[in-house]
Amino acid sequence: MRASAKSCVKKLPRSKRDLIYNVINSRSPMELIAFLAENLDD
DSSP, rough: HHHHHHHHHHTTTTGGHHHHHHHHOSSSSHHHHHHHHOOOOO
C-alpha cells in the first residue's frame, strides 16, 4: 500500500498530496484507506 501511495504522490498536484502522505506515514495504511473509503462524500 505504501509503495502504491508513493508512486501516486508525484502525479498529484502539491495541494492534494497531504492525504497521500497521511497514508504513507500511517501505522496501518489499510485501515486508514478503509476509513477514508467509508466516509467519502457522494
